[in-house]
Amino acid sequence: EVQLVESGGDLVQPGGSLRLSCAASGFTFSTYWMSWVRQAPGKGLECVANIRQDGSEKYYVDSVKGRFTISRDNAKNSLYLQMNSLRAEDTAVYYCARGLLSESSNWYHYFDFWGQGTLVTVSS
Amino acid sequence: QSALTQPASVSGSPGQSITISCTGTRSDVGGYNYVSWYQQHPGKAPKLMIYDVTNRPSGVSNRFSGSKSGNTASLTISGLQAEDEADYYCSSYTSSSSHWVFGGGTKLTVL
Numbered sequence: 001e002v003q004l005v006e007s008g009g010d011l012v013q014p015g016g017s018l019r020l021s022c023a024a025s026g027f028t029f030s031t032y033w034m035s036w037v038r039q040a041p042g043k044g045l046e047c048v049a050n051i052r053q054d055g056s057e058k059y060y061v062d063s064v065k066g067r068f069t070i071s072r073d074n075a076k077n078s079l080y081l082q083m084n085s086l087r088a089e090d091t092a093v094y095y096c097a098r099g100l101l102s103e104s105s106n107w108y109h110y111f112d113f114w115g116q117g118t119l120v121t122v123s124s
Numbered sequence: 125q126s127a128l129t130q131p132a133s134v135s136g137s138p139g140q141s142i143t144i145s146c147t148g149t150r151s152d153v154g155g156y157n158y159v160s161w162y163q164q165h166p167g168k169a170p171k172l173m174i175y176d177v178t179n180r181p182s183g184v185s186n187r188f189s190g191s192k193s194g195n196t197a198s199l200t201i202s203g204l205q206a207e208d209e210a211d212y213y214c215s216s217y218t219s220s221s222s223h224w225v226f227g228g229g230t231k232l233t234v235l
Contacts, residue, residue: 037170045162045170045213047224061222095169102158102176108217110160112181114169 002026002113004096009118016086016122022079022096022115030054030074033099033109036081038092039117046092049081050099050109057107063089086122093117127152128214128227135233141202144230146214147195152225154195158217161190161199164229165210173212174199201232209234 008020020036035050049070050059058070069082079096095117099109129147136142146153146161153159159177162170172181174190177197187202197216201208214227 044229045215045226047215047222047226050224059223061224062220100172100175100181103179104157104176108158108223110172110175110215111162111170112172112175114171116169 002098004098004113004115006094006096006115006118009094009120011121011123012086013124014087014122017082017084018086018120020081020083020094020096020118020120024077024079024096024098027098027113029072029077033101033107034072034079035097035099035109035111036070036079037095037097037111037114038090038120039095040089040092043092048094051079052107083120086120088122091120091122093119127218127225128216130212130214130227130230132228133231133233135235136201136204137235138204138206140204141200142204142232143201144199144212144214144232146197146199146216146227148197148216148218148225149195151220152216152218153192153197155219156217157192159190159192159197160215161188162213162215163208163210164213170213204234206234208232 036048096115097111098113100112102108161174164170218225
């Protein structure tokens with residue numbers, strides 16, 4: 001059974017830092033794109049960052065470029081999101097999601113399994 | 125404001141069919157066949173229902189179908205059931221640097 005378990009969410013002051021983790025099990029982690037998708041309270045979904053299987057390719061939404069860093073450790077079946085210079089607008093539930101490749105692309109992917117999410121609150 | 129436009133709400137009675145629209149531009153929905161739909165029940169993680177415009181992941185009921193015409197994608201749910209009541213989000217590839225864009229979501233109410 002595919003499982004994704006996020007951790008690391010917390011209350012942090014504006015300008016602070018936080019590191020999220022996602023522990024994966026039930027599938028061969030090293031063969032999948034992985035992503036972080038967030039959802040602000042009562043709002044819609046936003047893809048924050050994506051990382052290729054070997055970590056060689058990464059994508060970020062414009063609003064987090066230069067502040068967030070996605071990484072992975074395939075030996076530990078783990079995905080990470082380092083978040084620096086946090087702002088109030090980063091407040092959201094952050095989901096770890098596995099990538100399902102499009103049938104017509106070798107990189108574009110969808111999110112076929114999600115964790116339960118971890119809440120990040122940025123407030124003074 | 126989300127890049128893709130969805131109706132805020134739709135409703136239908138059990139057994140009926142409903143369609144949720146998702147309107148974008150030639151830079152996303154209209155230009156590429158990379159459209160997906162997600163279902164989200166309150167307090168739960170989203171679930172992938174449709175990808176590549178028309179494909180269903182394994183385990184998703186064939187009551188769910190996707191289509192696209194021009195800059196508008198659609199999700200149709202036939203034989204509406206109480207368990208279908210949820211929020212639905214469309215998503216598309218976008219030629220902007222972010223690559224992934226979502227709609228604002230549609231709340232489906234089963235009357």
